[in-house]
Amino acid sequence: MSTAITEGRPVPGGETVRVEFEDGIAWVKLNRPDKRNAMSVAMAEDMNRVLDALEIDDRCGVVVLTGEGEAFSAGMDLKDFFRATDNVSDVERMRAYRANRAWQWRTLIHYSKPTIAMVNGWCFGGAFTPLICCDLAIASEDAVFGLSEINWGVIPGGVVSKAISTLMNDRKALYYVMTGEKFNGKVAEQLGLVNEAVPADRLRERTVEVARVLLEKNPTVLRQARMAYKFAREMRWEEAAEYLTAKADQTTFVDKERGREKGLAQFLDEKTYRPGHGTYKREGDS
Ligand code: ACO
Numbered sequence: 286m287s288t289a290i291t292e293g294r295p296v297p298g299g300e301t302v303r304v305e306f307e308d309g310i311a312w313v314k315l316n317r318p319d320k321r322n323a324m325s326v327a328m329a330e331d332m333n334r335v336l337d338a339l340e341i342d343d344r345c346g347v348v349v350l351t352g353e354g355e356a357f358s359a360g361m362d363l364k365d366f367f368r369a370t371d372n373v374s375d376v377e378r379m380r381a382y383r384a385n386r387a388w389q390w391r392t393l394i395h396y397s398k399p400t401i402a403m404v405n406g407w408c409f410g411g412a413f414t415p416l417i418c419c420d421l422a423i424a425s426e427d428a429v430f431g432l433s434e435i436n437w438g439v440i441p442g443g444v445v446s447k448a449i450s451t452l453m454n455d456r457k458a459l460y461y462v463m464t465g466e467k468f469n470g471k472v473a474e475q476l477g478l479v480n481e482a483v484p485a486d487r488l489r490e491r492t493v494e495v496a497r498v499l500l501e502k503n504p505t506v507l508r509q510a511r512m513a514y515k516f517a518r519e520m521r522w523e524e525a526a527e528y529l530t531a532k533a534d535q536t537t538f539v540d541k542e543r544g545r546e547k548g549l550a551q552f553l554d555e556k557t558y559r560p561g562h563g564t565y566k567r568e569g570d571s
């Protein structure tokens with residue numbers, strides 16, 4: 286992995302992934318614009334290193350995953366991932382698949398910092414996995430999405446079929462799985478694949494707005510809230526109630542900022558804010 290230097294500190298990145306820091310946001314750009322950011326074996330390795338590094342980098346409060354140039358990502362690289370692993374040993378193939386699975390869903394689902402996918406253009410096939418595994422997603426209205434696997438004779442594999450089933454309803458998911466039909470950002474919003482679609486010239490601005498809201502929150506509670514939601518979703522009601530009660534207690538225990546106590550005091554005693562309108566005053570807030 287090559288590393289750039291900004292203000293005397295190394296910036297994680299590599300040939301295929303570029304990182305920029307800006308006011309608490311780490312912009313992580315898939316960086317193979319000539320190949321429409323198709324995801325190669327090298328990109329999987331770079332993304333694993335980048336996400337590992339950002340998790341412990343205090344310049345990063347929120348990760349925004351996006352693509353350089355006109356694509357978010359044209360999916361798996363048919364040449365530099367699939368064909369490249371067709372004729373290697375089983376062990377090498379499994380290593381490539383494992384590297385890809387690691388960043389695209391295992392790491393992203395359980396990432397300790399909030400993540401936003403900013404879909405700036407083409408988004409095909411395998412690109413649906415990291416898109417869905419980011420916490421939030423904002424798309425350009427004219428971004429183009431497609432489960433194009435059927436068009437070149439494969440199924441939405443990796444873990445794409447599972448990933449889409451967590452956000453899309455069965456009729457719609459199967460329609461796109463079976464037809465390979467493209468759809469735009471507006472439709473992606475209606476399908477629940479992205480939170481919102483905005484005009485292309487508002488995409489970055491809107492993403493920054495959302496990231497700033499997240500950066501204002503107590504980061505410990507934000508992490509616990511994201512994890513609690515993701516795990517509870519998989520549980521039965523009785524289990525979820527027990528787990529969430531325990532998780533809430535644990536959150537209070539691990540929260541060095543003592544958010545719950547401050548939130549209650551500022552609302553009930555000091556009457557300086559209303560939780561319905563925004564976040565309590567954190568240390569260092571002006
Ligand atoms: N894998 C490998 N190379 C790719 C991929 C890909 N997924 N997508 C684009 N490229 C390459 C092209 O081969 C081309 O390379 P070249 O310049 O060496 O010829 C270059 O990127 C530019 O691509 P174009 O097709 O010329 O770009 P265009 O803007 O006309 O079209 C589009 C973009 C629609 C994204 C088109 O490239 C495409 O259909 N790509 C494949 C999309 C796809 O089906 N992805 C796989 C999904 S399935 C899965 O991920 C498991």
